[in-house]
Amino acid sequence: MPKLRLQSFFYSGILLLSTSIPSAAQFQPLLIFNAPPTPVNGNGYDITSDIMADDFSFPQNVTLQTVSFWTTDQNNLSGWDGTLKYYIFADINGKPSSVPLYQANVFNVSVKDTGKKVLQTFTENQFSFTFPTPVKLKGNTKYWLGIHLNNTYVMKHIFWETTDQAFGIPSYSAYQGNLNNWLLNYNSNLAFKINAIPTQERVALRKQSASNSQELLVFSTK
Known part of the structure; x- marks a missing residue:
């Protein structure tokens, strides 16, 4: 320290x-949330036709730095047009709010083929990005990370991979991007990790x- x-x-x-x-630049980002990919109940949920969201929390105030999440597909990501939008939602009675706290398109996205096969035929990729603007969140508070790939809501069969490292509530889907209609993904949590810098006070x-x-x-x- x-x-x-x-x-x-x-x-x-x-x-x-x-x-x-x-200064904040002198603090190294810390891994504050980690749910690695370990597929359960299938291989994941489509993040091209819907916005997917899963909850997370951490013990202290932070500024989010980077996110990684894992996907599976059978077409070498040919259905991805290169665009990604993230959302941070407050928790409202156990599901994401209809109004994001933060949202932005991300243009600098790193994608890495992990070399793993899911259900024998699905390729696993790790997506990573840095938040384009500061995202300051309070500790000991539940939030939801939302992700959507592509500029449209047409299903391209790219799935946000699941994990058996269950935290809190199972994930939710906003069908066709409708944030007023969150649907529970029964008994499935999504694979992602977050790095952040503790907020100076x-x-x-x-x-x-x-x-x-x-x-x-x-x-x-x-």
Whole structure:
């Protein structure tokens, strides 16, 4: 963990203790959520005809950095037009909200053939991307990650792979992108992982010393 530099000085009878906190760039992204692909109940759910979403959580405030998720298909991704849109939803009574907290098209997408075969004939690919703008989320709060491939909602048989690393609630589908009509994917969680940087926070406290001077304490909550 980066060290904090402390300084103390007097001004008009007040003792000031300050910290110099490293910038966000000095913090390394941490793996805050990890559900690797281990197909259950089939090989996955189509993310070309629908928006797919699954829930996640973590213990502290963070700024999301990168996401990886896994797909399967039988046509070497020939049905993908190269576009990807992500969503972050709040949780409303155990399913994604109808209004995203964050959403954006992603143009820098890395795709890697893992070399694995699912159900003998499906090729597994790992998609990865960096969030194009800062996504700041609160710890100990349930959110939903949504993904859709392509500019249309025509089924191209590219499936977001499932996992047996179940977390929270099974995934949901928004058929044809209708965010007012979330349908439960019975007993299936989706494979993805998220890296993030802990959010820097400062807390300042004043206390009266025995010599009747005020001491200002400023420190990071990390």
